Amino acid sequence: MPEKRAKKSAKRPVRRALQSRSRATVDAIVKATARILAERGWPALNTNAIAARAGVSIGSVYEYFPNKQSILNVIIDRHLAAGEAKLAEATSILSSGKDADDIVEAVVSGFIQLHQDDPRLHRALSTEVPISPAQRRRIEALRSKIVIAVTSALSEYVDGAELKATLLVETADALAHRWFVDKVGLPVSASTMAGETSTMLKSYVSAGRSD
Amino acid sequence: MPEKRAKKSAKRPVRRALQSRSRATVDAIVKATARILAERGWPALNTNAIAARAGVSIGSVYEYFPNKQSILNVIIDRHLAAGEAKLAEATSILSSGKDADDIVEAVVSGFIQLHQDDPRLHRALSTEVPISPAQRRRIEALRSKIVIAVTSALSEYVDGAELKATLLVETADALAHRWFVDKVGLPVSASTMAGETSTMLKSYVSAGRSD
Amino acid sequence: MPEKRAKKSAKRPVRRALQSRSRATVDAIVKATARILAERGWPALNTNAIAARAGVSIGSVYEYFPNKQSILNVIIDRHLAAGEAKLAEATSILSSGKDADDIVEAVVSGFIQLHQDDPRLHRALSTEVPISPAQRRRIEALRSKIVIAVTSALSEYVDGAELKATLLVETADALAHRWFVDKVGLPVSASTMAGETSTMLKSYVSAGRSD
Amino acid sequence: MPEKRAKKSAKRPVRRALQSRSRATVDAIVKATARILAERGWPALNTNAIAARAGVSIGSVYEYFPNKQSILNVIIDRHLAAGEAKLAEATSILSSGKDADDIVEAVVSGFIQLHQDDPRLHRALSTEVPISPAQRRRIEALRSKIVIAVTSALSEYVDGAELKATLLVETADALAHRWFVDKVGLPVSASTMAGETSTMLKSYVSAGRSD
DNA sequence: GATGAATGAGCTTTCATTCAT
DNA sequence: CATGAATGAAAGCTCATTCAT
Numbered sequence: 011m012p013e014k015r016a017k018k019s020a021k022r023p024v025r026r027a028l029q030s031r032s033r034a035t036v037d038a039i040v041k042a043t044a045r046i047l048a049e050r051g052w053p054a055l056n057t058n059a060i061a062a063r064a065g066v067s068i069g070s071v072y073e074y075f076p077n078k079q080s081i082l083n084v085i086i087d088r089h090l091a092a093g094e095a096k097l098a099e100a101t102s103i104l105s106s107g108k109d110a111d112d113i114v115e116a117v118v119s120g121f122i123q124l125h126q127d128d129p130r131l132h133r134a135l136s137t138e139v140p141i142s143p144a145q146r147r148r149i150e151a152l153r154s155k156i157v158i159a160v161t162s163a164l165s166e167y168v169d170g171a172e173l174k175a176t177l178l179v180e181t182a183d184a185l186a187h188r189w190f191v192d193k194v195g196l197p198v199s200a201s202t203m204a205g206e207t208s209t210m211l212k213s214y215v216s217a218g219r220s221d
Numbered sequence: 222m223p224e225k226r227a228k229k230s231a232k233r234p235v236r237r238a239l240q241s242r243s244r245a246t247v248d249a250i251v252k253a254t255a256r257i258l259a260e261r262g263w264p265a266l267n268t269n270a271i272a273a274r275a276g277v278s279i280g281s282v283y284e285y286f287p288n289k290q291s292i293l294n295v296i297i298d299r300h301l302a303a304g305e306a307k308l309a310e311a312t313s314i315l316s317s318g319k320d321a322d323d324i325v326e327a328v329v330s331g332f333i334q335l336h337q338d339d340p341r342l343h344r345a346l347s348t349e350v351p352i353s354p355a356q357r358r359r360i361e362a363l364r365s366k367i368v369i370a371v372t373s374a375l376s377e378y379v380d381g382a383e384l385k386a387t388l389l390v391e392t393a394d395a396l397a398h399r400w401f402v403d404k405v406g407l408p409v410s411a412s413t414m415a416g417e418t419s420t421m422l423k424s425y426v427s428a429g430r431s432d
Numbered sequence: 433m434p435e436k437r438a439k440k441s442a443k444r445p446v447r448r449a450l451q452s453r454s455r456a457t458v459d460a461i462v463k464a465t466a467r468i469l470a471e472r473g474w475p476a477l478n479t480n481a482i483a484a485r486a487g488v489s490i491g492s493v494y495e496y497f498p499n500k501q502s503i504l505n506v507i508i509d510r511h512l513a514a515g516e517a518k519l520a521e522a523t524s525i526l527s528s529g530k531d532a533d534d535i536v537e538a539v540v541s542g543f544i545q546l547h548q549d550d551p552r553l554h555r556a557l558s559t560e561v562p563i564s565p566a567q568r569r570r571i572e573a574l575r576s577k578i579v580i581a582v583t584s585a586l587s588e589y590v591d592g593a594e595l596k597a598t599l600l601v602e603t604a605d606a607l608a609h610r611w612f613v614d615k616v617g618l619p620v621s622a623s624t625m626a627g628e629t630s631t632m633l634k635s636y637v638s639a640g641r642s643d
Numbered sequence: 644m645p646e647k648r649a650k651k652s653a654k655r656p657v658r659r660a661l662q663s664r665s666r667a668t669v670d671a672i673v674k675a676t677a678r679i680l681a682e683r684g685w686p687a688l689n690t691n692a693i694a695a696r697a698g699v700s701i702g703s704v705y706e707y708f709p710n711k712q713s714i715l716n717v718i719i720d721r722h723l724a725a726g727e728a729k730l731a732e733a734t735s736i737l738s739s740g741k742d743a744d745d746i747v748e749a750v751v752s753g754f755i756q757l758h759q760d761d762p763r764l765h766r767a768l769s770t771e772v773p774i775s776p777a778q779r780r781r782i783e784a785l786r787s788k789i790v791i792a793v794t795s796a797l798s799e800y801v802d803g804a805e806l807k808a809t810l811l812v813e814t815a816d817a818l819a820h821r822w823f824v825d826k827v828g829l830p831v832s833a834s835t836m837a838g839e840t841s842t843m844l845k846s847y848v849s850a851g852r853s854d
Numbered sequence: 855g856a857t858g859a860a861t862g863a864g865c866t867t868t869c870a871t872t873c874a875t
Numbered sequence: 876c877a878t879g880a881a882t883g884a885a886a887g888c889t890c891a892t893t894c895a896t
Contacts, residue, residue, distance in 0.1 A: 032876095053351065057870055067878045069873085078870065137348045140264055150406045157408075172408050177396075177417050180405065184395035185388075194391065195361050197368075197383055206388050213428055214421040242859065242896095267886060278861045283888060453875090453880065475773060478865060489882045494867065559770045562686065572828050579830075594830055599818075599839050602827065606817035607810075616813065617783045619790075619805055628810050635850055636843040665855095690891055700857045702894085711891065 036074050038064040043081050048131035052138035086145050093152050104163035113163050114212045121186035129191045174215050247285045249275040254292045259341035263349035304363050315374035324374050325423045332397035340402045385426050458496045460486040465503045470552035474560035508567055515574050526585035535585050536634045543608035551613045596637050669707050671697040676714050681764035685771035719778050726785050737796035746796050747845045754819035762824045807848050
């Protein structure tokens with residue numbers, strides 16, 4: 011009856027979800043995971059709940075994912091991909107921007123859109139779920155790319171574009187998180203705060219323009 | 222900040238040394254918990270690890286704390302108390318401030334100091350550890366008190382003090398967290414970013430002054 | 433008495449054999465619990481011992497039972513169900529009884545049969561295991577039903593049937609417990625004592641008959 | 644820090660409680676144990692609770708008793724001693740009895756008195772507390788002595804005195820327990836049931852008298 | 855003797871993971 | 876490939892007992 015087995019094996023290769031049925035199963039598992047995370051949080055996220063919610067057996071979960079963390083990785087990766095997509099999309103706006111204010115506007119609204127989409131899930135991912143060093147590196151990389159894109163866009167309008175871009179991006183990200191994810195108790199509405207954030211950042215970015 | 226000591230008044234001259242043993246044990250447990258949290262994070266925090274790290278038996282842990290969460294509560298409470306102490310200390314600076322810039326400076330440096338003290342622990346507490354609703358309320362209350370104090374201080378210099386105070390406080394808090402806790406990869410040093418943050422906020426707060 | 437079997441009707445011809453594995457596991461757990469209780473008593477009953485004795489892992493125990501008490505509940509419920517079955521069975525005898533003596537005989541032998549089946553387990557259940565209020569109520573209800581049935585049976589032969597039925601039932605139960613469960617040291621055999629009990633109760637029940 | 648120590652030692656001799664202070668301490672411990680048992684039952688009985696309730700330190704408890712069970716033993720022994728005292732007291736009544744009915748009356752009322760004194764404690768002792776084989780033997784011996792005394796008293800009035808005495812004693816004991824300790828739901832009052840018990844037993848004992 | 859802080863074996867329960875079917 | 880019963884390491888917590896003070 012009792013039989014010791016290695017626990018940290020993860021030998022079984024992740025079956026590549028190429029066939030459509032496989033793809034559907036993988037998708038159901040990932041979606042179920044995201045839903046549980048958004049609705050009931052990380053403490054309630056366990057593999058049996060995922061399987062049940064996805065409508066598949068726990069065995070199938072392990073057919074497609076070597077372990078629990080790897081499911082989360084997909085979600086985190088999708089989140090990062092969404093961020094990257096948003097960046098790509100924003101790049102054109104940034105480069106076609108008429109002035110620095112447009113760039114600030116694009117950055118602020120970009121981060122707000124990112125945080126408004128499923129804020130419960132966003133919160134769970136950013137405050138509860140353990141992130142691997144590799145993922146942290148990828149987050150850093152994305153952040154860095156955004157800063158570079160914004161720097162490039164800003165450089166034709168302002169001096170010290172890199173520093174300004176860094177502060178702009180970090181502030182827009184952090185405050186969007188506060189207003190829409192943390193939902194801190196505020197004396198005014200989140201959208202009012204968003205407007206104020208935008209005002210502050212426009213003024214900051216444009217400060218000291220030579221023109 | 223931690224380290225509560227019994228009043229050593231002349232009331233009871235010969236006070237049992239036993240009490241200090243208890244005090245030392247409690248302290249060892251709390252410190253061990255904070256250390257594990259800072260060094261290995263919430264997933265590695267378990268009562269056996271706490272006991273081992275504190276150099277006491279698991280039984281002793283439960284002699285002084287009814288459960289695992291209550292140890293964390295002490296740490297969280299100490300953190301909040303530190304924030305409240307900082308607020309009290311800052312209030313005098315705020316009220317004796319010569320101008321709006323001094324107030325911004327005080328707020329920014331206050332948050333930086335708060336985040337510079339054991340940033341690893343700070344990170345664990347703010348992103349991993351489950352917070353009870355009561356604690357969340359206490360955090361909100363503290364934040365609210367700070368905003369009120371800053372609003373009051375700013376109101377003699379600027380219009381729309383409450384809105385500005387809110388954005389000032391949230392930005393200072395969020396960015397101090399980024400620069401010193403998250404330690405995001407930056408093109409320049411954290412202290413440079415802190416200076417830039419300060420510059421941006423001073424400019425924001427003073428914008429539209431009638432002077 | 434225990435050993436529930438699924439109906440093997442023709443509804444679903446090929447029924448998974450898996451279900452029978454579960455059934456067997458549940459049964460092994462319940463049986464192991466009963467055996468430990470009977471052989472080593474309540475103090476020796478712990479979930480690890482149950483799992484070991486059942487030849488399953490501790491995880492399997494919690495796959496089928498939410499907690500330790502729930503395993504006991506099954507055993508207690510089976511015991512109560514056995515009592516209820518015995519009552520149902522006895523009712524026909526009671527109502528077809530030729531005279532009051534037959535009724536007494538049926539009651540006494542009914543309780544003796546109940547107590548003779550695994551007296552060690554019976555002892556553990558009646559003296560060691562914590563009973564929930566709901567179970568106590570169910571026991572009371574069963575006892576009450578028995579008294580009502582006996583009252584009804586007796587009422588056509590004797591006056592004051594309810595009082596007599598109560599004393600009859602309580603005495604038969606209590607003494608069957610003594611003779612077969614407590615196994616008190618006796619100068620004569622348990623079955624002799626059972627006969628004497630019967631004699632005493634027949635005489636008591638028939639006393640003051642109008643005939 | 645961790646230091647393994649033997650757990651089943653019990654080497655320290657039980658300090659004989661001869662001095663009055665010692666005696667008072669022992670008594671406080673025993674009384675506290677009995678009170679907890681009566682009020683909150685066996686599951687709530689732990690050595691720290693006993694020490695706290697007795698107003699002594701846990702260390703003192705182990706100064707006078709080698710282990711928890713030994714405290715219970717004192718209580719059980721006192722209970723048995725009370726039974727034995729009651730027997731001694733009853734013996735004179737039994738031998739001076741005018742007829743068999745007086746003997747039955749004495750036995751029934753004796754057991755009722757025994758069970759009416761602190762029925763909660765009685766219940767705990769008879770249904771929850773683990774009894775050692777030695778104690779069980781002592782209970783048997785007491786029971787046997789009672790049967791012998793009753794047999795002797797009855798023998799001048801009836802035939803088959805031993806058998807009758809056994810049934811009389813067991814029934815009186817069992818039913819007194821039911822009416823006053825178990826407090827089973829009854830259609831009539833406990834004292835009515837006690838009277839009925841007495842009536843039944845008188846009739847049984849006197850049955851078949853030659854006079 | 856008295857104290858009570860400290861101990862740690864042992865218990866209940868959870869859940870990521872495996873594998874027979 | 877799918878299933879889900881089974882596994883067992885590991886975590887939280889209790890309490891009888893010990894021993895330094």
